[in-house]
Amino acid sequence: MAANIKISSFQKRIKPSNPNILGTKISAVNSTLNVSFGVTSLDQIIDGGLPLGSLCVVEEDIYGSYAKIITKYFLAEGAMQKNFLLSASLNENPWDLLNNLPSPVTEPRETNIIENREELKIAWRYENLTLEDNNQRLGNAFDLSIPYVMPETQKANLAVWGETVTPNLQRGTGTLKNSNCLSLLKAIEEAIKKWELDSGTSPNLLRIVVSSFGSPFWQFDENKSSLSTDFTATLLLLKSIVRSTNAVALVTIPHQLLNQSLVSRSRHLADVVIQLKSLREDPHLRDLMDVHGILELKKVANLTSLKPILGQDGTTTYGFKATKRKFKIEKLHLPPAIDDDKSSPDHSSSLGCSSAASKTNLDF
Amino acid sequence: MADTVMKALMLDKIQIDGKSVLIVQHSDGSPFVHSLLTHSARQGRRICLVSFSQSIGYYHNVGTRLGWNLNNLLSKNQAVFIGGLHTLKNSFQSQCPSNPFNFLFNPASCPLQALFLAIESVILGWIEQPFSVVIDELDCLLNLGIEPKEVIKFFQQCHSLIQTYSNGSLVVSIGVTPLDKEITQCSTLLSHWSDLILTERGLQTGKSRDLTGTLTVKWNVSPFSEQHFHFKCFDRGVKMFAPGTAVL
Numbered sequence: 001m002a003a004n005i006k007i008s009s010f011q012k013r014i015k016p017s018n019p020n021i022l023g024t025k026i027s028a029v030n031s032t033l034n035v036s037f038g039v040t041s042l043d044q045i046i047d048g049g050l051p052l053g054s055l056c057v058v059e060e061d062i063y064g065s066y067a068k069i070i071t072k073y074f075l076a077e078g079a080m081q082k083n084f085l086l087s088a089s090l091n092e093n094p095w096d097l098l099n100n101l102p103s104p105v106t107e108p109r110e111t112n113i114i115e116n117r118e119e120l121k122i123a124w125r126y127e128n129l130t131l132e133d134n135n136q137r138l139g140n141a142f143d144l145s146i147p148y149v150m151p152e153t154q155k156a157n158l159a160v161w162g163e164t165v166t167p168n169l170q171r172g173t174g175t176l177k178n179s180n181c182l183s184l185l186k187a188i189e190e191a192i193k194k195w196e197l198d199s200g201t202s203p204n205l206l207r208i209v210v211s212s213f214g215s216p217f218w219q220f221d222e223n224k225s226s227l228s229t230d231f232t233a234t235l236l237l238l239k240s241i242v243r244s245t246n247a248v249a250l251v252t253i254p255h256q257l258l259n260q261s262l263v264s265r266s267r268h269l270a271d272v273v274i275q276l277k278s279l280r281e282d283p284h285l286r287d288l289m290d291v292h293g294i295l296e297l298k299k300v301a302n303l304t305s306l307k308p309i310l311g312q313d314g315t316t317t318y319g320f321k322a323t324k325r326k327f328k329i330e331k332l333h334l335p336p337a338i339d340d341d342k343s344s345p346d347h348s349s350s351l352g353c354s355s356a357a358s359k360t361n362l363d364f
Numbered sequence: 365m366a367d368t369v370m371k372a373l374m375l376d377k378i379q380i381d382g383k384s385v386l387i388v389q390h391s392d393g394s395p396f397v398h399s400l401l402t403h404s405a406r407q408g409r410r411i412c413l414v415s416f417s418q419s420i421g422y423y424h425n426v427g428t429r430l431g432w433n434l435n436n437l438l439s440k441n442q443a444v445f446i447g448g449l450h451t452l453k454n455s456f457q458s459q460c461p462s463n464p465f466n467f468l469f470n471p472a473s474c475p476l477q478a479l480f481l482a483i484e485s486v487i488l489g490w491i492e493q494p495f496s497v498v499i500d501e502l503d504c505l506l507n508l509g510i511e512p513k514e515v516i517k518f519f520q521q522c523h524s525l526i527q528t529y530s531n532g533s534l535v536v537s538i539g540v541t542p543l544d545k546e547i548t549q550c551s552t553l554l555s556h557w558s559d560l561i562l563t564e565r566g567l568q569t570g571k572s573r574d575l576t577g578t579l580t581v582k583w584n585v586s587p588f589s590e591q592h593f594h595f596k597c598f599d600r601g602v603k604m605f606a607p608g609t610a611v612l
Contacts, residue, residue, distance in 0.1 A: 174469040175509030185456060227546075232507035233468060236417060237456055240449035243419055261544035265507055268539045269417060304425040306395050306597040314573045 021246060022204050023081030024052055030304050035205065035248045038077030038142065039070065041329035042295075045311045045318065046272065050248050051303055052205065054271035055239040059255040059263065059298070061278035064212060066293055066320065067252040068097075069327050070276075071209045073142060074250055076101040078207040079150060080140050084195050086159040088184055088210045090217035094160035097211065102142035103149070126361065143325050161187040176237075178230040180218050184210070185237055198245040206247040208238075214253045214262070231258075232265050239269065273298040276320075291319030295329055333361065367430075369399040372593050372604040373560070373581055380404075381494060382530040383585070384523055386558035387537035388551050391566030391577060395595070395602045397500055398426050400535050405432035409533075410495040411443040412486050414479075416504035419449040429600050444486045447479070468508060475510050476518040484525065491529050497522060498535045502554075503547050512550050519554055559585045574610050 024033040027048045034048035043049045050056050060067035078085050079101055087094040120127050150158075161184055171179050188208060192198055197206055213231075214220065220228035235251065242249045255263045255275070267273050278293040279285055285294075297316040300309040310316060312331075319332045370376045385400065387393045401423070404411050413423065413434075423445075424434040437443035447464055455465035464482055467475035483497065499522070505515050519536065526534045538554065540547045555561045563580040576597045582590045593604045 172469060173471050174467050175475065176468045189457065229507060229509035233509050236504065236507060237452060237468075239417070240452040241456070243449045244453055261541065261546075264541035264543055265503075265547075268501075268503070268541075269507065303422055305429045305599050306398060306426060306602065307599045308392075308571075308576055308597055310571055310573065314571070316571055 020203065021052070023078065023083050024205065025049070027051070029309070030302065032303055035207070036077050036081075037070070038073030038075075038140070039327055039329060040141070042070075045297065045329065046300055047309060050250075050272060052246065052248060053243045054248060054301075054303065055235065055242055055269070056248070056250045056272040056274065057235070057266055057270040058250065058252040059273065059275040060212070060252050061276040061293060062256055062281050063278070064252070064254060066276050066278060066322055066327075068211070069144065069322055070274075071097065071211060071250060071252060072101055072144070073327065074207060075209060076104070076142050076148060077140060079148060079154065080104055082154060082157065083204055084157045084159070084191070084197070084206040086161070086188065086191050086206060086208045088161040088187070088208070089212065090162060090180065091212045091215055094162040094211075097209070098150075098158055098160065099147065101148040101150075102144045103146045104140045105143045105146075106141070141326075144327070145325050159187070159191045176230055176233045178218070178220060178228075178234070181230055181234040185234065185241070188238070188241060192241070192245050192247065197247060202246050204246065206245070208242070208247060208249040210238075210249070210251040212254055213251045214258050216257070227259055227262055227265075231262055232269060235266055235269050239271070267299055270299065271301045271303065289319060289332065289334070290321075291330070291332065292322050293320050294318070294332070295320050367399065367402070367601040368604045369396065369595075369602050370403055372579075372591075373562070374583075374587060375403060378587070380496070380533040382526060382533065383559040384526055384534040384536070384557070385560045385562065386551075386554055387535070388555065388561065388563045389537060389539045390541070390564060393537055393539070393562070393564040394426075394500075395576070395597050396562055396564060396579070397498065397535065397537050398423075398430055399602055400496075401427065401498055402430045402432055404496040404498070404533075405437065405443075407494070408442075410490045410493055411437065412446065412483060412490075412495065412497045413443065414446045414483060414497070414499045415448045415501070416452075416508070417449070417501050420445050431600075446482050446486070465508070467510070474514075476505070476514055480518055480521050483522065487525055487529065487532065490532075492531075494531045494533075495529075496533045496535060497526070500537050502536055502538045503540070503550075506547060506550070512546050515550060516553060519557070523557060559583065575605075578607070579604070 021033060024035055025048050027034045029047050033052040034050060035052055036043050036049040058067050058070060075085050075087065075098065085098065087097045089097065171177050172182050176182065192206065195206065196202055220231055238249055253266065275296045275298050276293060279289065279291070295318045297311055302309050315331065317332060318329050320327065320329045387396050401411065420434065427434045434443060438445060451463060452465050455463045455468060459466060459469050462478060464479035466478060487495065487497070502515065506512060522534055526532045536554065538547070538551045540551050542548065561582045561584065564577055566577045567575060574596065575594050577595060579593045579595050580590065581593065592607055594607050594610055595602055595604045596610060
């Protein structure tokens with residue numbers, strides 16, 4: 001019986017070959033392709049990262065320094081994954097951001113692995129909490145103090161847009177008038193065409209970073225009576241461009257300088273909105289917490305179903321610590337009250353009730 | 365998953381023909397737009413979906429979880445999608461006058477005319493059968509630089525379409541924030557012209573795993589009632605509860 005007889009008519013379904021896009025991971029919750037932020041703790045909160053094709057708006061802290069750290073991590077992760085990078089900025093030279101990316105380090109693995117987690121008898125309420133230091137390294141670790149020297153081959157993957165780069169700008173004739181915005185959108189279009197990212201089969205993606213969008217350098221002329229709709233129109237156009245190509249956009253806005261209605265409109269438009277608040281602004285909270293600032297997930301849109309995406313364990317407010325080398329996000333908690341003389345008892349108790357954001361692990 | 369939205373809105377007993385629904389969303393009212401789309405699809409109505417800030421893929425993905433297939437309906441010509449992120453991108457790349465978003469780049473005396481004509485031409489093909497016009501996030505037009513009076517005029521034109529062809533229904537959703545005067549004024553004005561107003565808010569104290577938000581249902585015509593509900597969004601639908609009963 002040498003002839004090959006087909007016994008069943010079963011045919012294996014061959015999936016059309018999907019090129020594996022560099023730097024993305026399939027999300028467990030949503031089955032969207034998620035792009036890592038570079039900060040592993042942020043990835044853990046937002047379900048693996050930003051969905052491919054989405055627009056993320058970061059509302060900067062008052063001096064913009066922590067937002068800048070996040071954009072550096074975002075671009076550095078892109079450099080590691082050999083993605084295309086586009087940095088746009090009017091506040092400073094966009095090349096400065098690309099030349100000062102943090103370099104990757106491999107942290108030594110912890111040797112004391114907790115093998116048998118004993119049942120906690122006294123602190124049994126802590127049993128269900130997720131262990132923060134997982135031995136599984138989920139992404140790259142970066143060191144902010146050492147600037148990354150990009151290999152020559154990767155320098156072709158970079159693009160910038162900024163004041164010194166673009167020549168004479170023309171004002172638009174339709175409702176979108178701002179020349180800076182039109183020029184930025186054109187530059188992004190050209191970059192996408194150059195790298196063929198809208199063909200649908202490209203194995204790579206483009207990370208776009210726009211720093212301090214909406215700062216006075218952008219010249220959005222606002223009178224008291226009308227809002228500058230160029231701001232929101234540009235965000236919407238950016239979202240439309242990014243959605244149909246292999247690209248992700250991260251835009252940081254100085255929300256304290258802008259009209260609050262503009263900020264709330266941009267929250268409606270964007271897919272993911274993260275707000276950073278430095279504790280330098282609020283001297284009362286600084287005594288209570290040992291973090292340097294608060295990170296709030298104002299919005300995480302679900303692009304494939306109705307179910308809302310809440311952060312890890314249901315919280316949307318986290319704290320972050322930024323040292324010279326590292327940036328880390330962690331859950332808020334009250335630090336152990338060892339020195340009770342520092343803050344007066346009335347102060348701490350009233351703020352303890354009102355800061356509903358801090359998640360105390362003890363509930364009676 | 366029992367979808368209790370239609371029962372709460374009393375739309376299982378009251379016909380939606382000839383009526384206009386306004387969804388005012390303070391945080392995220394998209395579950396109700398999708399529920400109304402599902403309801404229309406299940407009843408076999410023709411759907412004209414107009415969107416300004418989402419792509420077809422998004423409505424299709426959410427729709428499949430809720431039980432209807434947008435791509436199928438599009439191919440059978442029972443649904444038409446106007447606008448969307450793809451058209452917005454095309455308006456930037458190639459500026460052709462029939463694109464509804466062309467007003468962004470070329471001056472026009474009546475910016476929303478192309479959009480309205482597109483909708484009207486679709487409807488005129490469907491006069492005999494029941495149809496629904498669903499406009500998602502009308503406030504995006506304000507974000508794109510159109511003046512509020514033009515947006516109101518556009519809404520009035522769509523509303524008159526429904527009143528002329530009485531087997532159609534209009535669903536409009538508009539996102540507001542209390543700080544934004546223009547949009548709040550628009551939504552208040554539109555709510556006077558609508559028959560059913562759904563006001564969706566998030567919870568006042570933050571986010572919760574038990575509830576997604578609150579909904580106020582107000583009928584301006586026959587039942588003349590106003591009711592409050594709490595709702596929770598699941599992967600496959602939305603469940604409505606009387607206030608306080610979500611955890612029972």
